[in-house]
Amino acid sequence: MRQDSQMLLTPTEMALADSAAVKKGVPAVSLMAAAGFAVVEAIRRRWSKRTVLVLCGPGNNGGDGFVIARLLHTAGWPVCLAFHGDETSLSKEAMHHFKAWQGRVETFSDALFDGVELVVDAMFGAGLSRPLDARYRDMVNAMIARKLPICAVDVPSGVDGSTGKALGEVAPAALTVTFFRKKPGHLLFPGRALCGELVVADIGIPEQVLVDINVQTWENSPELWCQDYPWPRLEGHKFHRGHAVVYGGESTTGASRLTARSALRIGAGLVTVTAPSRVWPIYAASLISVMATSLDEGREQEAFAELLIDARHNAICIGPGAGLQGEEKVRTRHAVLSALATKRAVVLDADALSAFSDDPHTLFDAINGPCVMTPHEGEFVRVFPEINNSPEINNVHATDKVTRARLAAKLSGAVVLLKGADTVIASPDGQAIINSNAPAHLATGGSGDVLAGFIVGLLAQGMAPFDAAAAAVWLHGEVANVFGIGLIAEDLPECLPGVLSDFKQHYCSTEN
Numbered sequence: 001m002r003q004d005s006q007m008l009l010t011p012t013e014m015a016l017a018d019s020a021a022v023k024k025g026v027p028a029v030s031l032m033a034a035a036g037f038a039v040v041e042a043i044r045r046r047w048s049k050r051t052v053l054v055l056c057g058p059g060n061n062g063g064d065g066f067v068i069a070r071l072l073h074t075a076g077w078p079v080c081l082a083f084h085g086d087e088t089s090l091s092k093e094a095m096h097h098f099k100a101w102q103g104r105v106e107t108f109s110d111a112l113f114d115g116v117e118l119v120v121d122a123m124f125g126a127g128l129s130r131p132l133d134a135r136y137r138d139m140v141n142a143m144i145a146r147k148l149p150i151c152a153v154d155v156p157s158g159v160d161g162s163t164g165k166a167l168g169e170v171a172p173a174a175l176t177v178t179f180f181r182k183k184p185g186h187l188l189f190p191g192r193a194l195c196g197e198l199v200v201a202d203i204g205i206p207e208q209v210l211v212d213i214n215v216q217t218w219e220n221s222p223e224l225w226c227q228d229y230p231w232p233r234l235e236g237h238k239f240h241r242g243h244a245v246v247y248g249g250e251s252t253t254g255a256s257r258l259t260a261r262s263a264l265r266i267g268a269g270l271v272t273v274t275a276p277s278r279v280w281p282i283y284a285a286s287l288i289s290v291m292a293t294s295l296d297e298g299r300e301q302e303a304f305a306e307l308l309i310d311a312r313h314n315a316i317c318i319g320p321g322a323g324l325q326g327e328e329k330v331r332t333r334h335a336v337l338s339a340l341a342t343k344r345a346v347v348l349d350a351d352a353l354s355a356f357s358d359d360p361h362t363l364f365d366a367i368n369g370p371c372v373m374t375p376h377e378g379e380f381v382r383v384f385p386e387i388n389n390s391p392e393i394n395n396v397h398a399t400d401k402v403t404r405a406r407l408a409a410k411l412s413g414a415v416v417l418l419k420g421a422d423t424v425i426a427s428p429d430g431q432a433i434i435n436s437n438a439p440a441h442l443a444t445g446g447s448g449d450v451l452a453g454f455i456v457g458l459l460a461q462g463m464a465p466f467d468a469a470a471a472a473v474w475l476h477g478e479v480a481n482v483f484g485i486g487l488i489a490e491d492l493p494e495c496l497p498g499v500l501s502d503f504k505q506h507y508c509s510t511e512n
């Protein structure tokens, strides 16, 4: 996966890109000038001329602040520049722009905010790794108290660019301008919410610098997987589009029915729901194009395994409404192990994950084929206690969402899709995608069941697990955006066709 435009650079990778650009002959002073210029452009597009306070820190983020103050002043804006730090420790380029500032340099104080209508936060950038010192913290608290609009340079000061975590109090920005590429912390909460509107500015770093940086994290977008999207073929028939099996339980039967319908809507040629014979009539009476197969009472486990002997059942989803009470839990576990034993594509969601909370390694040991796990945070804690309980595993600090999903994928051998407002999809080989298009109203009962259905439907059509998971998550978010507020889970599969048509038109121009 090399989609340069979607790459997310950690602060360390960004520093590599900066220094590679300098090596290729772009002076650091010019990069800083371009960064400051880009911020000023973004400000002038959004705000009319007004009194601005530019708060500058001791590093190159502050250096950008010196440029911003100068350019706004030149444009006739009333500007107050305040700096805190050791002047003699400024980098060469920051010193260059510090000297170019002809006005007064104020020391940090609360009184600076009087009469100010916009604050530029140029104290610290994305690479911050420890909480702010007291003088900077005071300014952050003053910004929060004054409720003035803030334009943050790179990130709101105090946000860790690689994790999105807030290292102490952070003043939320109305606008954040970052450079060259987004950083993971711009998409991971709480960072994403603290950034406000996010602008990525080109500051003259050549794209070629990316070739030598082993980037492993991307923002989800159809550009990452549209080439492998399994559109129906002119000469195809339904078996070319796979046969998905969805395991249905006894009590919450709606969950697996939603999953099945979603698998069909996203293009699986055939979808079968299996149901214990006691409740089979519920499924049979309510399903039309989805087929319902009854599992004989007393031998449900064997019957499910027997169904899977037919290799045309090429993708299996277990979890939504599978059941965790008493005998149901035993059957859920058995179904999972039977499905994994086929080495066909398997989606494990909800109860299929929780059923292994006592012995997750039994599950991990059984994963030897294509598999996608779709835990929400609660299920993740149950299945991956060792990642959550220890701050360190394999010497990697395991607390941010991308790191946790990556470790989980490595530990289990499955693609791990860790759900939430900032869903992360991680592959056992270390690649990770952060999704950013899901609206808040997607958090509605059953929407996870639909997501599992979209994934198993794409797997049935032959898409690779990592791509299928990313595609399903993006389409899921897009459908919710198109439908809008008032969405319930049933709406998601019904609204998918229009979204698929638009997606095909925009991203997949050639017929196949």
Ligand SMILES: NC(=O)C1=CN([C@@H]2O[C@H](COP(=O)(O)OP(=O)(O)OC[C@H]3O[C@@H](n4cnc5c(N)ncnc54)[C@H](O)[C@@H]3O)[C@@H](O)[C@H]2O)[C@@H](O)CC1
Pocket: 018, 028, 031, 032, 033, 035, 057, 058, 059, 060, 061, 062, 063, 064, 123, 124, 125, 126, 127, 128, 129, 130, 131, 132, 133, 136, 153, 154, 155, 179, 203
């Ligand atoms: N060529 C480049 O490197 C470019 C960098 N740019 C800007 O440079 C920024 C990154 O610059 P830096 O790496 O200097 O990072 P920062 O500007 O965030 O500053 C880091 C400095 O602050 C000190 N520091 C860290 N945490 C502190 C704390 N809690 N309290 C007090 N001091 C602390 C560190 O010792 C270090 O000297 C980016 O955010 C971006 O704004 C842009 O000018 C574009 C080009």
Ligand SMILES: Nc1ncnc2c1ncn2[C@@H]1O[C@H](COP(=O)(O)OP(=O)(O)O)[C@@H](O)[C@H]1O
Pocket: 350, 376, 419, 420, 421, 423, 438, 439, 440, 441, 442, 443, 444, 445, 446, 447, 448, 449, 450, 451, 476
């Ligand atoms: N705040 C949010 N904003 C956007 N999407 C969200 C938010 N919270 C949850 N989601 C998404 O909603 C879905 C909920 O899935 P899940 O927790 O399994 O619910 P259920 O079991 O009811 O189906 C997931 O796709 C998740 O990523």
Ligand SMILES: [K+]
Pocket: 061, 121, 122, 123, 124, 125, 152, 153, 154, 155, 156, 157
């Ligand atoms: K900042």
